[in-house]
């Protein structure tokens with residue numbers, strides 16, 4: 001990897017990188033450690049690929065022991081980037097269960113806490129695969145399958161405690177916060193994950209916006225770095241695609257609690273718009289989740305899939321909404337394979353057939369490929385299916 005000088009960047013990126021260099025340099029001088037996972041955890045949310053570029057620039061060597069590359073994520077069906085499925089490490093989820101301490105609680109986008117709770121809860125979650133992964137959820141709690149933006153159209157009784165973990169984008173977190181505050185009793189507690197300050201250029205000022213909105217609701221406490229996440233398989237694939245060692249647990253968030261004095265003050269500040277709601281259809285093929293964009297073209301071409309010009313091969317080196325080629329993606333797998341689709345209805349038929357074949361999907365494609373189907377060969381190569 002070559003060193004990248006900060007003067008090649010825009011002023012905001014430059015100040016971000018200088019900040020990152022300072023954090024890394026200070027941590028290295030203090031700790032003298034070279035284990036990559038520790039250096040990345042010290043880097044306040046900066047993506048490992050960026051951290052490595054800065055370490056090279058700073059002349060700090062690093063090591064990445066094999067044990068750090070062994071994935072902790074074993075979710076089936078697999079987690080998907082379009083659902084922002086970053087799960088907590090077990091120890092973090094268990095600490096959050098202790099934090100609930102038997103209180104009446106509404107959880108928003110928090111399946112790892114819900115499946116550990118032994119007392120009643122209400123889970124708001126838009127992703128039906130969460131129920132498939134945790135079939136016992138309904139024996140203890142209730143689940144409302146909805147987008148959080150529509151949650152108030154459902155019967156959500158006010159609770160003593162509301163906790164959420166939203167996608168780490170300003171407008172989206174503001175939306176979740178304003179919805180959550182409408183679900184908490186006066187004098188109750190609201191808690192949420194806050195992204196770290198070096199997540200991206202501008203993240204620090206975004207966290208200030210969120211904290212000042214939080215302060216308008218009640219007394220705020222910030223528990224820095226209290227939330228540890230497992231690296232999901234899709235992110236491990238993104239790291240591998242960019243030549244970065246796979247780190248099984250580098251992401252950390254802050255845990256913010258608000259003792260809510262005035263839940264009626266839930267007016268969403270018009271500071272940033274929530275994420276666009278795009279239409280994707282999901283298929284489950286064996287362990288994998290494959291999503292296809294419903295606005296993909298249907299030109300009637302025989303070939304369904306084509307690589308994205310800016311991506312080398314099928315594997316996408318990013319998990320960020322900010323990537324410039326993200327809008328080109330029509331099909332996206334839980335193993336972070338992406339492609340353009342030229343024939344939406346043909347591709348959907350293929351995915352339905354593969355979903356029905358389940359663990360036999362690979363064999364089906366191999367048989368078609370042996371009979372000379374070029375289309376089957378492309379799908380086989382793209383999907384990276386497990387053996388039956």
Ligand SMILES: C[S@@+](CC[C@H](N)C(=O)[O-])C[C@H]1O[C@@H](n2cnc3c(N)ncnc32)[C@H](O)[C@@H]1O
Nearest residue numbers: 083087088109110111112125126127147148165
């Ligand atoms: C960032 S993950 C948090 C997972 C959490 N750390 C855990 O371990 O349980 C976000 C969760 O919210 C769900 N989700 C994402 N967008 C949503 C939305 N707009 N409405 C409701 N749920 C959503 C995802 O399916 C996912 O389970």
